[in-house]
Amino acid sequence: DAMVIQNPRYQVTQFGKPVTLSCSQTLNHNVMYWYQQKSSQAPKLLFHYYDKDFNNEADTPDNFQSRRPNTSFCFLDIRSPGLGDAAMYLCATSRDPSNSNQPQHFGDGTRLSIL
Amino acid sequence: KNEVEQSPQNLTAQEGEFITINCSYSVGISALHWLQQHPGGGIVSLFMLSSGKKKHGRLIATINIQEKHSSLHITASHPRDSAVYICAVRSNGTASKLTFGTGTRLQVTL
Numbered sequence: 001d002a003m004v005i006q007n008p009r010y011q012v013t014q015f016g017k018p019v020t021l022s023c024s025q026t027l028n029h030n031v032m033y034w035y036q037q038k039s040s041q042a043p044k045l046l047f048h049y050y051d052k053d054f055n056n057e058a059d060t061p062d063n064f065q066s067r068r069p070n071t072s073f074c075f076l077d078i079r080s081p082g083l084g085d086a087a088m089y090l091c092a093t094s095r096d097p098s099n100s101n102q103p104q105h106f107g108d109g110t111r112l113s114i115l
Numbered sequence: 116k117n118e119v120e121q122s123p124q125n126l127t128a129q130e131g132e133f134i135t136i137n138c139s140y141s142v143g144i145s146a147l148h149w150l151q152q153h154p155g156g157g158i159v160s161l162f163m164l165s166s167g168k169k170k171h172g173r174l175i176a177t178i179n180i181q182e183k184h185s186s187l188h189i190t191a192s193h194p195r196d197s198a199v200y201i202c203a204v205r206s207n208g209t210a211s212k213l214t215f216g217t218g219t220r221l222q223v224t225l
Contacts, residue, residue: 092158104160106158
């Protein structure tokens with residue numbers, strides 16, 4: 001059974017139209033991560049939540065926001081998508097990251113296209 | 116220079132061949148991950164290791180902390196092994212953050 005679930009698998013939106021991507025987990029993990037992966041590039045961490053604490057990467061554009069209403073769900077909001085935001089968006093979870101023996105578990109990703 | 120370098124970037128092998136993918140990193144780490152990503156798909160965690168060697172089926176991962184180097188080996192390769200293999204490290208002091216290599220694209224042909 002999938003433990004990190006991302007919806008939808010494919011999302012198409014219009015230039016400038018807000019879009020929300022969803023991630024849920026059944027692992028009860030403390031930490032949830034959002035990564036952006038552009039074609040042929042390595043995933044890039046956008047931000048992560050450690051429980052309710054939000055941690056933004058310094059170079060994540062303001063256009064990207066996140067919400068974590070409870071342990072199981074985390075959302076990625078793109079307020080005004082541009083053509084450069086077309087990418088695969090990956091969600092991952094991990095247990096207490098202070099324990100380096102805890103792996104990250106990844107979802108299947110949402111591929112976002114901008115028209 | 117990237118903190119995590121992988122080689123080769125692209126690899127083509129015939130079915131049955133023994134495959135090695137290398138990863139070198141330049142920072143102190145608490146753990147190293149080997150990840151697999153099929154075309155258009157999500158990421159699957161293959162191994163997480165901080166020392167020594169791990170084996171799972173036809174996959175073997177080794178790490179040499181002193182040399183800051185890890186290898187992923189695939190024995191008796193099969194076309195279904197075709198994917199991008201990504202090395203990612205968790206640096207010391209940044210417990211949450213993974214730094215990714217750019218991946219090795221493997222194509223196994225019949």
